[in-house]
Amino acid sequence: MRVERVLLKDYTTLGVGGPAELWTVETQEDLLKATEAPYRVLGNGSNLLVMDEGVPERVLRLAGEFATYDLKGWVGAGVLLPLLVQETARQGFSGLEGLLGIPAQVGGAVKMNAGTRFGEVADALEAVEIFHEGRFHVYLPQELGFGYRQSRLPPGGIVTRVRLKLKERPLEEIRRRMAEVDAARKGQPKRKSAGCAFKNPPGHSAGRLIDERGLKGLRVGDAMVSLEHGNFIVNLGKATAKDVVELLKRIQEELPLELEWEVWP
Ligand code: FAD
Ligand code: EPU
Structure with missing residues (x-):
């Protein structure tokens, strides 16, 4: 596990935010240790406005074993969503096309129920593993109170892995849907x-x-x-x-x- 003082403006897509102690968590053991004191979880920093004074709590970032994936099994919450969207398509799986262009990590996308008018994360989930109160728990999506850009995770819950609901489809069909989503984002800066x-x-x-x-x-x-x-x-x-x-x-x-x-x- 790495612990370092950073400026959060280097870890947010808006490029704003002051100092914090960044804990890069790579194993279950790291996670236990890192959560011994008050913490916040950072995903890809793409929905955050961090104040210039920074944050006093530990800021946890998932990496290592939490950033690996098996499309037919568990997908780590630290995996980047854009990579997953491309990789599922490449392997001929449909289900994530509507999330094209969202620069989240899987965990942050679950927390925010990120989406577009073509679909949201909640629709693509079979199960979500969440670490809270020192243990891992598995939830069904209907237990997590998903709504428009919101969820109700257990207090302090850290999404660690998810199972995706994917269907094998012809590559051409998946690409066509992705092109449609991409076109709808053309007006974004x-x-x-x-x-x-x-x-x-x-x-x-x-x-x-x-x-x-x-x-x-x-x-x-x-x-x-x-x-x-x-x-x-x-x-x-x-x-x-x-x-x-x-x-x-x-x-x-x-x-x-x-x-x-x-x-x-
Ligand atoms: P962060 O911004 O790092 O964190 C957001 C919240 O999630 C925080 O509460 C954080 O604590 C929590 N969190 C992060 N990881 C975990 C975890 N593992 N467990 C528990 N909680 C966690 N959003 C959309 O919905 N649709 C869009 O089309 C869209 N387009 C975007 C385009 C651009 C160019 C940008 C910059 C952003 C866009 N967003 C969009 C916003 C953003 O990408 C989403 O809100 C995304 O879900 C944030 O994910 P993140 O990993 O960056 O989370
Ligand atoms: N419009 C304007 N002027 C503008 C912006 C938009 O007239 O400055 C018009 C557009 O021409 C269009 C309508 O408003 O007719 C809707 O715009 P757009 O298609 O861009 O969708 P949106 O409602 O502004 C939502 C999500 C985006 C997501 C897109 C695509 C929210 C808050 N925004 O934007 O999500 O990418 O749809 O599905 O729900 C995000 O949540 O961070 C985000 C970027």
């Missing part, structure tokens, strides 16, 4: 971001609402409402969490939107 900042209100697109209010291009420091998609806040280079918080506040003064991101601490 390539710059540093944490995906959509706000949840879509029922029946509406937060991005469209922000766009219609003329808020695209609104900027605080190096944090800016993307010109391409209103629900993305992009880091133009040196944005701080303070910049991002101020920008979120200005948007929420105009529109009553609920944040999709998780804020640390």
